[in-house]
Amino acid sequence: MGEPGKTQHVLIVEDEDNIAIALDYLMGREGYAHERIATGRGALEKIRETRPDLVLLDVMLPEVSGYEICQKVRADAALADVRILMMTARGSAMERRKGLALGADGFIAKPFELGELRAELRRILDEASA
Known part of the structure; x- marks a missing residue:
């Protein structure tokens, strides 16, 4: 992770097309x-297959919630270096605490400012490569 010259890989897990x-x-x-x-x-399965540097993970997803996915990634030692930035339209303090308690590296409320998202992505990826 974070090797010089290596392009960082982000997996977007988002069900809403316009946001994606x-x-x-x-x-x-x-x-x-x-x-x-x-x-x-x-x-x-996609996270295990591609081992992204960061997963941009929506909380509210069809079939399996972002919280469940976060919890399963954190329970898998082989995925310990995968960073997770959760995003939700329900950006309450309780939602944020839950996401961080389950092991997310960051949490952002939708709708978000692009500058805010860009800064969070850089913060998390920079910490991962430090």
Whole structure:
């Protein structure tokens, strides 16, 4: 993770197309390699398969919640170096505490400012490579 010259890989787990399109655009502009999965069900398998540097994880997903996915990633020692930034439209303090307690590296409320998201991505990825 964080090797010089290595493009950082972000997996977007987001079911809303319009948000995913905006995230896709931002990731491309920031120079991250990225891909998207739209449901919670296949997310864990995709994380294990691709070992992304960071998972941008929506809380409210069809089939399996972002909280469950976060918890399963944190329970898998092979995925210890995968960073997780959770995002939710229900950005209450309680939601944030729950996400961080389950092992998320960051938590951002939707709708978010692109500058705020960019700063959080950099913070988490910089910490991972330090």
